[in-house]
Amino acid sequence: MRRARAGFRRWRRTRPFWAALWTGLGGFVILFLPLAPLGRILQVGIGGIAGMAAGVLLLAMALLILLMPGQRYTAGVVAVVAGVASFPLTNLGGLVVGMFLAVLGGSMAVGWVPERPPRRRLFRRPRSESAS
Template identity: 40%
Template sequence: MRGVPQQGIRSAFREWRAVRPFWGGLLLALGGAEILLTEKVSLKVVMHIGMQGLAGYLLPAVMVLCGLLTLFSPGQRLFYSILGVLASLGTWVTSNLGGFFVGLLLGLVGSCLAFGWLPDQEPRRGRRQRRADRKKEREARAAADPAPAARP
C-alpha cells in the first residue's frame, strides 16, 4: 500500500485486536477449518466413524462461523463460544475424531478463551504492589496532617 505508513496499520490492528477475544475466535475458526480439510484427505487415512453425511461438514462449518462471528461481533461472544464448544465436541463423532484431535482441541481451547475473555478490565495488582500503595497513602496522610499538639 502506497502512502500508508506501516506503523499506522500495525497500531490500528493492535487496537482492533485489543477490544475483542482475538485468539479465541482465531483458534475456533482454525479448528473448524482443520476439520474441514481432514474431510478431504485420502480414503486410506480417513476413519469412517459415525455419520459421514451432512453433519460431518455442517459442524466444522458452524465452528468456522462461530470463530468469525466472535471476532467481528464480540458482544455475543458467550453464545458463540458455547455453540463452538458444542460443535467441537460433536465433531468427535461426525468428522474423523474431530479432525484427528487437532481441530477438536483447537476448537475447545478457542471457545474457552472466547468465553473467558473480559473487556475493559483493570490489570490485577499483586500483594506487594497493594502493600506499597497503602504505605504511600499512609506516608502522604502523615505528611499532610500536622503533628498533634502536646497536651499540658
C-alpha cells in the same frame, strides 16, 4: 506500516481475537480433513457430511466471535458443543486436533473480558473538618 500495525493491534485488543483464531483453525481442520484422500480418512460416509457441517458451524462461530464480541458467550458455548460433538460424528474430531482447537477457542471466548480503560484519578480536596 507502523500505523497500520498499531491500528490492527488496537482493534485486536478490543475483541477476543485469539479465541476466534483457535476456533476458526479448529473448524478448518474439521472441515477439510474429510476432503483428504481416502487413505487418510478414518471414517467415510456420514462422518464426511457431519465434518463439513461442524467445520462450517465452527468457522461461522469464529467470525461471530471476531466481529460481534458482545455475542461471545453464545458463540463460545456453540463452538465448545460443536467441537465436542465432532469427536463421535466426524473423524475423531479432526483427529482430535480440530476438536481440541475448537474447545480451546470456545472456552477462551466465554472467558474473555474486555479490557477496561485505565482509571482517571480525580484529585479531590481533603474534606475540612469544620466545627459548627
